[in-house]
Amino acid sequence: MLYLTKNELRVVAVLAVVICLGSGLTYLFKRYPYLPDLVNLLDSPSIYIKTNVNSATAEELEEVPYIGPYTAGKIVEFRRRHGSISDLEQLRSIKGIRPTNFERFVQYLEADQ
Amino acid sequence: MITARSWSWLGLCTSGFATGIVAGYFQMWNVGPAMIGGLLLVPLLGLMRSIRPVIGIFVLFGVLGSLYQWSYQYQGPEHIRQRRMNHAAREVRVQGQVASDIKVTQMPYMRRYSFELEIEQLGLNGRWRLTRGRILVQLFRETEIRYGDRIETTGRLHVPFEFSTNPNFSYRDFLQRKNIHYILSVKNNTPVAVLEPARRGIKSQIYVFRKKIIQRIDPYLSTSELNLIQAILLGERSFIPRHIREIFIRTGTVHILAISGLHVGMISLLILTVLSVLNLPRKSIFVLSTILLGVYIILSGARPSVVRAGIMYIIVLGSHLFEREVRQIDTLSLAALVLLLLNPMNLFDIGFQMSFVCVAGIVVLSPKIQWLLERPLSRAKTRSGFVTGLIQSFAVSVAVALVIEMLVAYYFEIFTPVAVAANLLVVPLAMLVVYMGAGLMVFAFVWPPLAGLFAMMVKVSLNLMVGTAFLFSQLPGAYFYWRGLTLWNLIIYYFIIVMIFLVPWGIICPNLRRTKNQPKSGISTSPDQPEGRDFDNTRRL
Incomplete structure (x- = not known):
């Protein structure tokens, strides 16, 4: 056997x-x-961890991939001058943020007010 | 009374040696703390005769550690560091031998190819100078250079840049601990001439084999899946998609994406199982598994955590073979001592610290946590194996979280309360990924139709693992950023952990443990038995 x-x-x-x-x-x-x-799921945008661009502090924005201290500072400055961001496309108009970089970090942001 | 018998001598020697390295690195011998320490030591030695040899050995190994660190760091006049290069980048010619595998890093707009070069000659101001030392060469184009090649090239030599905003991490220090003080950036149009191709050594053949493995499994998986499986099984982490890395960081499970003791443990178990099926003698199994594990360690980049796990595995397997009892804490200490002898600067490597702190937590703390968790169930007549397994896993998770979370917060500025729960679910899925991935790699060479089925299992288990980690990251309070943690905070925290877990349990006061716990835990009262059997981790391996 x-x-x-x-x-x-x-x-x-x-x-x-x-x-x-x-x-x-x-x-x-x-x-x-x-x-x-x-x-x-690996390639699905649904698993991107998103940070709220309106409520995040500069330090929290720095934790977002492809956003450094310079870009975070620019976003906070933009928010202070123009109020809350309703559409992420508004970030394109910030001087100093390159379009290629914008494409990279925008998928990690959301603009809920 | 404190007795010397309760100490792990190897642990004592290693901690003394490590303390000596720290003292030597920060040049503490000629300053006040050493003198104050010495003054305190004299009355302590007089009061506690029984621990006199303990302190004596600790101090002796401290001095040895310091001397060893000093001799390791000493560089002769021909060392590149002594060339007194300006910090501004300089155009130089170099000749030397490639001393590492070519590492590919995915940058935002391009791929960077980097390797370590053991310099032989440095062409400065139009003439060659005999030079020793190691530099990091960076290219921004694909290259055919292999480990062991003798090459000549031209580029700009500069000190490493500091890019991290975290005050507790310095890229320059990280490279200096690997004895790399300069980076050579080679322009895209500059040729890299191979003066002498690599001889066929074991290490270079293993690196070629790694490339072949990736080529073989490539057709079965998507790009993201291939990138992840490369990281988990072959240690190639630079291609992990950023958003996936973020998920694992925020759930305290990022250790799964880097090869660590967990992976080596799983691979060695797999090797042992397969070899035992071949019905070989025990000695042959030991030798073969050691060789195969050695190959795997080189294949995965031989990081300190991997080497640590490999050494521990070989000692444990050897103890089985020679029927000797070993204590886990001794095994861990020996592994640390070997790694520190290989390179004393390993002590400052984040991977080394995390790996040893983690295993020390598992070895020392988890049995105590398990005992605490099992106390309410001690009156139950029967207990299922599932419940015991669950308690065991939970105890290990809690122990690891207790010792590792603060270290992670210190280095990575993130605290993840969800880590205990996340690890309980994500680690078993990671184990499935490792086993299926290993099967895929083997059968891709041996029997491709079966490799397709393994690939299907890899796909599903990988996505399940990432999905689970993602769900944990979405829980409220799963993680928060914690900045400003200092080294002193860390020291005080570990001091408290030691006081809570070790003092009442018999490491420092063995009598307390013996009188309180002995009748319940069934520890022998015979003085011939090793002390702290249950809680000092002297379980038979």
Whole structure:
């Protein structure tokens, strides 16, 4: 009779689970083409942690990726002069913020008042 | 009475050695604190005869540590640091040997290729000078240079820039601790000539193998998935998408994205399981797993945390083989001593500090926390394995959070109360990612159809892990920024932790623990038994 040690059983069980689940998932991903996009959270904008551009302090803005002390200071100064920001596109008009940099950090901001 | 028997001698030697390195680094020997310390030591030695050898060994290893640090840092007259270069960038020619793998960093607008160069000659003011030392070379174009190549190039030599706004982190100091004092920036149109190609060494072959692994798994995963799996399994962290890194930072789970002891533990378990299936003798399993783990350590960049885990693994496995009992605290101390002997400046490496503080927390604090958690359940006749496992995991999470959170707040200025809960869920998912990722890497070479199935599991588990971390980051009060924490705050905090957890539990006062806990915990009363069996982490490994 076939005798398997504990570790051999473990390896066989893992391979069996991978084959079953992997095959099932491959089938589902092919059968329902919208499923890969649904599962793919890594590239989804919905998982970006957003900072409120109106309530954040300069220090909090500095924690946002691609925003340094200079840009944070410019945003706070803009807010002080023009009041709260209703549309993030307003940030484009700030002198000293490059369009390429704006595109990078804007996805981490929100403008809820 | 305090007895010398309750001390971990290796721990004592290592802490003495580390203290000596700190004293040597900050040149404390010739200032007041050392004298005051010495004056205090005299009456202390007279009062406590029993701990006289303890203090003696501590001081002896302190002096040794200081001397070792001084000799390691000493640079001869030919060292690049002695060339007295101006801080302004200078155009120089250099000849030397590539001393690290080529590291690729994704910058906002381009990719940066950097490597360490062991200098042989420096061309300054039109003539070559024999020079020693290491510099960091940065290129902004793809290069075919490999580890071990002898090269010649021209560029601007400058001291490293300080770019961090955090007062507790200095990039210049970080590089200096690796004995790198200058950066050579090579222009895009400047050629990099290979004078002599690399000889076929083990290290260079391992780096080539790493590239092959990435090429093999590339077709199975999307770019983001590949970037994440590269970070988790091969230590290539520069391509992790920024928003994903932010999620892990804000939930206190960022350690998952850098190879650490957790990853090495999982990989070594995997290696052991596979080797045991091959029905090899125990000694062969030990030798083979040690070799494979060594390869993995080099493959992943040999960071201090990885080397620490590797040393501990080899000691534990060796103790099994030779049927010797080892204490976890001794294993940890030995690993620290080895790393400090390799490079005393490792002591100031953030990864080194976090890794050792973390494991010390697990080894010393978690059994005590577990005991506290289990006390209410001690009257229950039966307890399921699931509950015990849950308590154990929770105790480990709390212990790690207690020792690591303040260190993270000090270096990264963020405090994450959600970390305990987040780690309980995210770590098991990370384990799944590591196992499936390792399977993908192996089967991509061995049997590609099965690699596709492993890749599917990697996709799902990776997204599940990131999704879970994201949900935790959205909880109210999950994290907050904490600036202005000083080194003194940190010292006082760890002093309090030691006082709370170690004093009443028998490390400093073993009699207190013995009289209070012995009947309940069933610790032997025999003086031949090692003291602090349950709480001093002398569990059989």
